[in-house]
Amino acid sequence: MSEIILEAKNINKFFTDPIRIQVLNNINFSINKGEFVSLTGKSGCGKSTLLYILSTMDTDYDGILWIDQMEMPKKNEPLLAKVRNEKIGFVFQFHYLLNEFNVLNNVMLPGLKLKKYSTEEVEHKAMEKLKILGISHLALKKANQVSGGEKQRVAIARALINDPLIIMGDEPTGNLDKKNSDLVFDIFNELSSEYHQTLLIVTHDPSFAERTHRIIHMVDGKIDN
Amino acid sequence: MSKQLLTSIAKALLIARWKQTLVAAIGVTFSITMFITLLSFMSGLNDLLDGLILNRTAHIRMFNDIKPNENQPIKLAHKDNEGHDFIESIKSDGNRLAIYNSGAIMESLQKDNRVLGYSPKISTQVFFNDGNIDINGSIFGIEPIQETKLFHFDEYVTSGNSADLSKINNSIILGKGLATKLLANIGDAIQVTTSKGERFQLKVVGVFQSGIKDFDNVQSYASIKTVQKIMAQPNNYITDIQVKLKDIKMAPTMAKEYQKLYETDAEDIQTANSQFETGSSIRTLISYSVGITLLIVAGFGIYNILNMMIFEKMDSIAILKATGFSGQDVKRIFIYIAVSIGIFGGLVGLLLGFGLTSIIDQIPFNTAALPTIKTYPINYNPKFYMIGIVFSLITTYLAGWFPARKASKIDPVIIIRGK
Numbered sequence: 301m302s303e304i305i306l307e308a309k310n311i312n313k314f315f316t317d318p319i320r321i322q323v324l325n326n327i328n329f330s331i332n333k334g335e336f337v338s339l340t341g342k343s344g345c346g347k348s349t350l351l352y353i354l355s356t357m358d359t360d361y362d363g364i365l366w367i368d369q370m371e372m373p374k375k376n377e378p379l380l381a382k383v384r385n386e387k388i389g390f391v392f393q394f395h396y397l398l399n400e401f402n403v404l405n406n407v408m409l410p411g412l413k414l415k416k417y418s419t420e421e422v423e424h425k426a427m428e429k430l431k432i433l434g435i436s437h438l439a440l441k442k443a444n445q446v447s448g449g450e451k452q453r454v455a456i457a458r459a460l461i462n463d464p465l466i467i468m469g470d471e472p473t474g475n476l477d478k479k480n481s482d483l484v485f486d487i488f489n490e491l492s493s494e495y496h497q498t499l500l501i502v503t504h505d506p507s508f509a510e511r512t513h514r515i516i517h518m519v520d521g522k523i524d525n
Numbered sequence: 526m527s528k529q530l531l532t533s534i535a536k537a538l539l540i541a542r543w544k545q546t547l548v549a550a551i552g553v554t555f556s557i558t559m560f561i562t563l564l565s566f567m568s569g570l571n572d573l574l575d576g577l578i579l580n581r582t583a584h585i586r587m588f589n590d591i592k593p594n595e596n597q598p599i600k601l602a603h604k605d606n607e608g609h610d611f612i613e614s615i616k617s618d619g620n621r622l623a624i625y626n627s628g629a630i631m632e633s634l635q636k637d638n639r640v641l642g643y644s645p646k647i648s649t650q651v652f653f654n655d656g657n658i659d660i661n662g663s664i665f666g667i668e669p670i671q672e673t674k675l676f677h678f679d680e681y682v683t684s685g686n687s688a689d690l691s692k693i694n695n696s697i698i699l700g701k702g703l704a705t706k707l708l709a710n711i712g713d714a715i716q717v718t719t720s721k722g723e724r725f726q727l728k729v730v731g732v733f734q735s736g737i738k739d740f741d742n743v744q745s746y747a748s749i750k751t752v753q754k755i756m757a758q759p760n761n762y763i764t765d766i767q768v769k770l771k772d773i774k775m776a777p778t779m780a781k782e783y784q785k786l787y788e789t790d791a792e793d794i795q796t797a798n799s800q801f802e803t804g805s806s807i808r809t810l811i812s813y814s815v816g817i818t819l820l821i822v823a824g825f826g827i828y829n830i831l832n833m834m835i836f837e838k839m840d841s842i843a844i845l846k847a848t849g850f851s852g853q854d855v856k857r858i859f860i861y862i863a864v865s866i867g868i869f870g871g872l873v874g875l876l877l878g879f880g881l882t883s884i885i886d887q888i889p890f891n892t893a894a895l896p897t898i899k900t901y902p903i904n905y906n907p908k909f910y911m912i913g914i915v916f917s918l919i920t921t922y923l924a925g926w927f928p929a930r931k932a933s934k935i936d937p938v939i940i941i942r943g944k
Contacts, residue, residue: 352938357847357936357937358936358938359936360936377933377934378852378853381850381851381852381854382851384846384847384848384849385848385849386849390847392847396840396843396844396941397844398841400537400542400841401537401541409845409848410848410849412527413527413854
């Protein structure tokens with residue numbers, strides 16, 4: 301019925317330092333367009349590791365990964381960077397903004413890199429995203445002058461700037477208080493329901509996971525059905 | 526393409542942490558300043574020492590040496606060159622010290638475009654009479670204008686005026702030691718006796734100090750005409766022609782050429798002052814090794830500072846890569862950062878180096894051996910400035926390139942997980 305935008309096949313990963321340990325064991329799954337998926341599991345079960353592989357930020361694994369029906373090569377770094385830029389929006393646990401830039405520029409950077417739109421258009425789009433997230437009044441503040449919850453919203457705006465196929469989050473609410481994590485969840489929910497945005501969020505917060513469309517639960521490097 | 530975006534990111538990264546940027550730039554500046562200062566000062570001193578000899582020595586000196594005649598009469602009898610002739614008790618032939626045909630030689634030197642200039646000279650031995658004392662000395666007959674032009678003669682004349690030699694008849698410039706012995710001041714008349722017993726009265730118009738005491742004790746200068754008069758010789762009588770070349774390295778070959786062409790003896794500066802050649806090349810070697818050492822030390826300093834600066838920005842690298850900037854982009858950004866620090870720090874370094882050397886140039890430096898030197902010598906060679914700026918660019922480029930290349934190659938997750 302709906303198209304598959306991310307598919308993982310037989311993904312295995314080993315940590316070799318200090319000893320060889322298998323962290324991911326034969327992971328197979330796919331995500332359809334418009335799905336709001338949460339990836340849960342205990343600490344150390346490999347969920348973040350899997351997410352980094354899916355986001356192409358880690359190329360040291362066995363198995364095959366398709367994003368938007370295209371197989372991801374492991375050695376072609378510029379191509380992976382392009383995929384990350386165009387198709388993936390990533391939200392980290394610790395917001396990871398560039399403190400050297402103001403909020404607006406932080407959001408604009410991936411858009412400028414994409415070069416699909418002119419600087420003015422990118423700026424306009426960035427302001428729109430900030431408005432959706434209710435933080436347009438912070439646009440000209442330095443990234444390190446806004447609060448934790450606001451930073452996370454800036455990071456989400458940045459993830460949205462290139463209209464990505466999928467947004468991935470590595471415990472985006474893990475570092476936030478109840479009020480702010482509810483706010484972030486509401487944003488994700490709204491993106492999913494109103495804009496049919498595909499989302500894949502790693503979380504260990506059960507109340508967060510329960511409210512998503514689909515939960516992928518991991519135990520010891522395997523997907524637990 | 527995305528150059529503008531990358532430079533604007535680099536600029537933002539530089540300005541946002543301006544204190545750190547400044548520290549890195551100061552590191553570069555300091556290294557380049559020291560390099561410029563030390564090399565300018567050292568090579569200034571070196572040139573000073575070289576100048577001691579080079580300024581007053583002719584590149585080629587033509588004269589008639591006292592030596593046995595090569596064409597002994599017996600050679601006329603044995604033209605077939607069979608067998609050996611044994612001749613005993615040959616005596617040197619020194620009847621004629623004057624150069625034959627000196628006018629024609631000088632005319633052809635004038636036309637030779639390898640020659641910077643020439644200056645004729647006569648030297649003769651005299652006695653300076655002071656009461657009942659006779660002081661052995663010598664007089665050089667020179668052309669003061671040429672001598673000044675080629676051999677900086679007027680720099681050694683500490684009082685009086687070298688040009689007066691040709692303006693005032695029968696005038697003389699005495700060595701400082703000689704003037705002291707004769708109790709002669711400018712304007713006084715002194716008496717000389719030639720080797721042939723003739724007496725002459727000369728007017729003192731100046732005193733010179735060459736820096737070599739033995740020389741100043743016996744030496745004096747007069748115009749060529751005056752000396753010709755003292756020696757009772759015609760006005761084509763010249764014993765030496767001193768030639769200065771455009772390129773000193775050509776002196777040995779040209780000396781041989783002149784010897785053949787003009788049938789005189791010709792000696793080049795390299796043969797006449799071989800000890801100077803050795804000293805000069807060793808001093809050059811020392812300055813080069815100091816210069817290279819300085820560059821290496823400075824290079825490591827610059828490299829370390831920039832390396833640290835880039836490793837501090839690892840976070841930013843991870844973010845940039847996560848949001849879609851490729852390794853190539855990251856590398857470019859950091860090379861922009863490093864090279865702009867190199868350019869800025871290097872240029873300021875050149876300026877400060879110039880300032881510091883200008884200050885050294887003002888410090889008094891008085892020594893009896895060098896009457897013309899009043900302050901420490903500095904060589905403002907543009908070559909040093911070129912080396913300085915090129916070097917600061919290369920080291921900062923490499924210092925940016927190595928860590929940036931490493932950062933561009935690894936997966937962003939490695940940086941993120943390392944946190």
